[in-house]
Amino acid sequence: MTVHDGGTGADAAAGADDERLAPLVEPGRDLTGAEADRYARHLALPGLGPEGQRRLAAARVLVVGAGGLGSPALLYLAAAGVGTIGIVDDDAVDVTNLQRQVAHGEADVGRPKTTSARATIADLNPHVEVVEHRVRLDPDNVLDVLRGYDVVLDGADNFPTRYLVSDAAEILGLPVVWGSIDRFDGQVAVFWGAPRFRTADGITVRRGATYRDVFPEPPPPGVVPDCATGGVLGAMCGTVGSVMATEAVKLVTGVGRSLLGRLAVYDALAPDWRELSVRPDPGREPVTGLLAGHDAYAAFCGLAPAAPAAGSVGGPGDDPEVTAAEARALLGADAVLVDVREEWEAQVRPVAGARRVSSAAFLGSVDGGPDDAARAALADLPTDRTVLLVCAAGPRSTRVAEVARAAGIDARSVVGGVPALLG
Structure with a gap:
């Protein structure tokens, strides 16, 4: 901020x-001898003292x-x-x-x-x-x-x-x-x-x-x-x-x-x-x-899922998130895995077989709409297969999934991110 x-x-x-x-807070009960010993350095402070310590206890x-x-x-x-x-x-x-x-x-x-x-x-x-x-x-x-x-x-x-x-x-x-x-x-x-x-x-x-x-x-x-x-x-x-x-x-x-x-x-x-x-x-x-x-x-705050645009994937009942188990099953059925973390994150904890594209590449300009670079990144995703998106914990991949689905891509965010996917 x-x-x-x-x-x-x-x-x-x-x-x-x-x-x-x-x-x-009003002062609570009197301090015990053990409490007086524990908080002795507070009791010596002007303006705080025993009364202030009794307020803290209450x-x-x-x-x-x-x-x-x-x-x-x-x-x-x-x-x-x-x-x-x-x-x-x-x-x-x-x-x-x-x-x-x-x-x-x-x-x-x-x-x-x-x-x-x-x-x-x-x-x-x-x-x-x-x-x-x-x-x-x-x-x-x-x-x-x-x-x-x-x-x-x-x-x-x-x-x-x-x-x-x-x-x-x-x-x-x-x-x-x-x-x-x-x-x-x-x-x-x-x-x-x-x-x-x-x-x-x-x-x-x-x-x-x-x-x-x-x-x-x-x-x-x-x-x-x-x-x-x-x-x-x-x-x-x-x-x-x-x-x-x-x-x-x-x-x-x-x-x-x-x-x-x-x-x-x-x-x-x-x-x-x-x-x-x-x-x-x-x-x-x-x-x-x-x-x-x-x-x-x-x-x-501009973070809630938007209603699907005309021609976009899914409807109100469609869930853009999948569990790690569901993601692994989709990968076995030829889904594409995209890691939207930063490069240094992928180096620290790599995900084998994943294509890495930073989330910022998909999210576009600060007004919330895709700019030319974002549209190019989205155009690079397949439209004939499910795209699984993964990040460190889930929030970034969820935002990218919303943008991708609005562009007509069957994109799903993996709940729990890389730790969940790798088990």
């Missing part, structure tokens, strides 16, 4: 109040994504003594995750990420209760998942989930600590549609900036590469994820000044931090309901 200095949501003028936010924090950002955030939230931590992730640990997702180890490959992270947290701090949400968030479940938590950390790696979490949190009145990483750059902010400030008259609720205020429209599909395509510096995930955990601790306890009204941008190569002030868009109506439809947020 990129940040724009101008526009409605991001502004150079200060948009945040100087007043301090009220702590999110807090319920939800982390969306147990990946590059979620992993370090989970570890530091658990170490800090957050009483209940929810983890949302429907993915399993892959060996390529281990370069940056420090909540998982070699022995966890193939395990659900929520299960792996839960075991890691239990070893780090057995006093923390972990709630696994092994689901993919959608409009049908997101409000139920978020409801009951005090703060949400959004470490999602896709735009539909970011907008979905933002909308659900605004409806529920929850603050969102948001983070994003791309190659050597990271971003962190606190978004909250209804922040609560401590004033001389008590608690005052004002309107605050949300993710939609700062990023009212998602980038066109394909403009921002995913980690598999563009890469990401693993150690930087720790930097950004740790800041996210710090912001959550500050929100829970009321200590310090949060990133509400500010977006911090990190350049790991410089290294350099800079800030952009953000404020609510006065022309945007507050979100009171979610976009309707299971694929509504994917469609908003």
